[in-house]
Amino acid sequence: MASQTGRNEGAVGGSVLRLDRVSKFYGAKVALDDVSLTVPDNAYVALLGASGSGKTVLLRTIAGFETLDRGVITLKGKPVNEVPAHRRAIGFVFQNFALFPHLSVVDNVAFGLKNAPGVKLDARAIDTKVRAMIELVGLSGLEGRAVTAISGGQRQRVALARTLVTEPQLVLLDEPLGALDANLRSRMCGELRRIRERLGVTFLHVTGSETEALAMGDQVIVLDQGRIAQIGQPDEVYTRPLDARVARFLNCYNLIEGRVEGRGFATEGRLLPCAQIGPAGAEIYALRQDLIEVAPPAQGPNEGPRLPVTFVASEYSGPSITSFFKLPSGAVITVENHLSHRDPQVFEPGRSYDLTWKVDDALILARGTGARA
Ligand SMILES: Nc1ncnc2c1ncn2[C@@H]1O[C@H](COP(=O)(O)OP(=O)(O)OP(=O)(O)O)[C@@H](O)[C@H]1O
Numbered sequence: 001m002a003s004q005t006g007r008n009e010g011a012v013g014g015s016v017l018r019l020d021r022v023s024k025f026y027g028a029k030v031a032l033d034d035v036s037l038t039v040p041d042n043a044y045v046a047l048l049g050a051s052g053s054g055k056t057v058l059l060r061t062i063a064g065f066e067t068l069d070r071g072v073i074t075l076k077g078k079p080v081n082e083v084p085a086h087r088r089a090i091g092f093v094f095q096n097f098a099l100f101p102h103l104s105v106v107d108n109v110a111f112g113l114k115n116a117p118g119v120k121l122d123a124r125a126i127d128t129k130v131r132a133m134i135e136l137v138g139l140s141g142l143e144g145r146a147v148t149a150i151s152g153g154q155r156q157r158v159a160l161a162r163t164l165v166t167e168p169q170l171v172l173l174d175e176p177l178g179a180l181d182a183n184l185r186s187r188m189c190g191e192l193r194r195i196r197e198r199l200g201v202t203f204l205h206v207t208g209s210e211t212e213a214l215a216m217g218d219q220v221i222v223l224d225q226g227r228i229a230q231i232g233q234p235d236e237v238y239t240r241p242l243d244a245r246v247a248r249f250l251n252c253y254n255l256i257e258g259r260v261e262g263r264g265f266a267t268e269g270r271l272l273p274c275a276q277i278g279p280a281g282a283e284i285y286a287l288r289q290d291l292i293e294v295a296p297p298a299q300g301p302n303e304g305p306r307l308p309v310t311f312v313a314s315e316y317s318g319p320s321i322t323s324f325f326k327l328p329s330g331a332v333i334t335v336e337n338h339l340s341h342r343d344p345q346v347f348e349p350g351r352s353y354d355l356t357w358k359v360d361d362a363l364i365l366a367r368g369t370g371a372r373a
Contacts, residue, residue: 016041016170016202017062022071024057024226031057033226035071039170039204039219044196046217046234047206050249054226055206059172062204064088076169091168095175097159099147105154106143109134109161116166133165137195153184160192164199171196173205177212189215210250214238222246229368243368244284254292254333255365256285265364268327272305278364286363289336293356294323294345305362307355309333311347323347325355 017039024032031054039045049055060066062073064085073080080088099108110130113121121129134143137157142150147158156176163171176192177185193216196203207213213220214234222229222237229249230242241247244255258267265272265285272285298306309325312332321344323335333355337344347353 014041015039016076017204018072018074019062020072020074022061022073023069024054024061024066025069030226032061035223035226035228037221037228037231039202041202042200043202043218044193044216045202045204045219045221046213047204047221047223048210048213048249049206049208049223051208053223055208055223056174057226058223059092059174059204059206062170063090063092063172089166089169091163091166091171093159093163093171093173093176095178097155097179099155099158099162101146101148104144104146105139105150105158106130106134108147108158109165112162112166129165130161133161136198137161137164138191152180153188156180156188157191160195164195164201168201171201171203173203175206175208177207185212192216210252222249224249224368239288240363241286241365244286244365245368247284247286247363247365252289252336253363254287254289256287256327256331256333257283258285259283260364265362268307268329270307272307272362273359274362274364275360276364279366281366282364283367284365286365287333287357288361289322289334290338291357291361292333292335294325294335294347295354295356297352297354305357305359307333309353309355311349311351311353313349314347325353 015038019035019037022032022035023030035058047055047058057066061068064080064083068081075088100111103111110126113126113129131143134140137160139154139157139161142154147155150158177188180188189212192203192205205216214237217234219231220234220237221231224245230237230246237246238250241250241253247253247255256267258265260277260282261271263274263277265274267285297308307327309327312324312326314321314323319340320336320338323337325333325335327333335355
């Protein structure tokens, strides 16, 4: 991104942001616990975590709205712990957009630029930049409209344009799609990616939705109880969650309790073969819902991993059918069949089946308490 302030110069090792052992306490409550991470230049980074995991506190700490109790935050190679929020050149997009209701689209966007510290531009230069940004976010034609007279998606674009026009070195987005309905949310996902790619600035996007994080991020950071649970590319996090907490949060794994015995995993009165034995203390056998086959009960010895189940019910959801089966222990296993792959299988409630899968598709995981980055 071109800059009139030179803010984008001085990157160190291709990273825009680094956190070293950052902690934040509210009384006895540990909101951020020894968080270390590096955010690359020119990337879309999704920060995923359950409610209360510390996502907003982390963003607010990076922005400078909160002080740290421990650790160092480095922006473009410079420690910024002592730098006030308005001097960090970080853009912040809030979930509720925080627009000025009495101002038009163009005036909302211009506001950020007119009031940015250290930026001295004449009215004409401001107008040129503002109009270019309005065009970039797809709002041309709505410049004079009051922000109370445009749609939710359009307000989201105004909020984004108002932040981006100041040419921040990093943009923090706190649940930016949370106020939009599902259809608009998926459209805006693509828009945000496109806008970011054109500008080349890093977006750090907080979300509680695993699908949003996996779809948006070049990199996904999973936060759990104030600690980094995993950092990786979306497919890596999706196919190789580091522990059972990350797997549970991804919402697409069955997590079966048991224990490693020799070269197998003992559960439900069986010893399931394992391709890998997993970390010390591994007590969870994780099976992705879409990698399970349902077969008639087997006669004779098992060839691969297999568990006897009873069919409970199925749910149809357009592109897929989700079926629920009960294990002998009573635990429920979810099986997802994508209808583009094959015709739907029909199961009889109360009838016995066997679940099978490839031994390589199972993960043996520890319960997880959060891994250091
Ligand atoms: N000002 C505060 N005083 C005391 N505790 C706080 C304060 N702000 C946040 N917390 C606590 O810190 C933890 C992390 O909060 P945070 O708002 O970052 O969660 P979050 O992951 O953004 O959640 P959500 O997705 O629900 O917004 C929570 O337990 C919260 O109650």
